[in-house]
């Protein structure tokens with residue numbers, strides 16, 4: 176998924192349109208790349224709650240969008256640390272550092288992330 180046209184500014188915040196909400200079904204993970212800003216993010220629908228974090232695991236070079244989404248968070252596909260998607264914190268080793276969590280909003284059926 177690439178950065179979509181239609182970025183918006185809300186006061187001093189810059190909101191980047193990620194994708195339609197309908198593209199992220201409940202229980203699924205998506206990859207989002209903001210080529211302009213150079214960021215790669217994970218978009219997750221966890222029981223209807225949309226969460227956006229950095230894409231890469233903080234332990235080694237693993238793409239979390241290829242991991243597994245469960246009620247506790249996303250499980251890294253490489254060494255199986257689980258990251259809480261609200262706090263970004265790892266719940267078990269070997270990962271020790273949290274992934275960055277982004278503020279999101281859903282407006283008119285579109286997911287936006289605060290850039």
Ligand code: FES
Pocket residue numbers: 232233234235236237251252253254255256268269270
């Ligand atoms: S690369 Fe994710 S836990 Fe090791």
